[in-house]
Amino acid sequence: MAKKQVLVSGVILIVLLIGGVGYAVAQRQAQPANRPVATTMAQVAIFDRLGVPLAAVPTSQEPLPPRYAQLPKVGNHVSVNFEQILRVHPSVVYVDAALTADYATKLKASQIKMTALDFTTYQQLTRNILQLGI
Structure with missing residues (x-):
């Protein structure tokens, strides 16, 4: 049971990290750099x-x-x-x-x-x- 919880928690963490990175990249592309x-x-x-x-x-x-x-x-x-x-x-x-x-x-x-x-x-x-x- 504990292994299953660790596995599920790990998968959720990875999904959140990938989503966060994707969101940051999309935001950066949406806003042109002030140069x-x-x-x-x-x-x-x-x-x-x-x-x-x-x-x-x-x-x-x-x-x-x-x-x-x-x-x-x-x-x-x-x-x-x-x-x-x-x-x-x-x-x-x-x-x-x-x-x-x-x-x-x-x-x-x-x-x-x-x-x-x-x-x-x-x-x-x-x-x-x-x-x-x-």
Whole structure:
């Protein structure tokens, strides 16, 4: 009798473990990873202050915040390396509002979401930060 209870308990435990792992995998696939890419140093500074993890950052002579120093570099905002952006599989690419036309075609063709951020005035900066919902 005791062996039968141990066997039944073991089978139930295994079924629960398999179900739990299956559920976790399904949840992970259902929710795309948040992998934003910043293309300007102003964006990097804002995201750093807000504690946002990034997938890639712009190439710059300016020092990067330590949390982003080892991330892949995607070129500067005027001369972006689209191949490098594609390599990091971003969920969204944040671009300077003045350069949206330069990015739109290639990102749309690669089915990558693009969000334009305009930091030209303080009011636009605060509006964009609020729209990010961060």
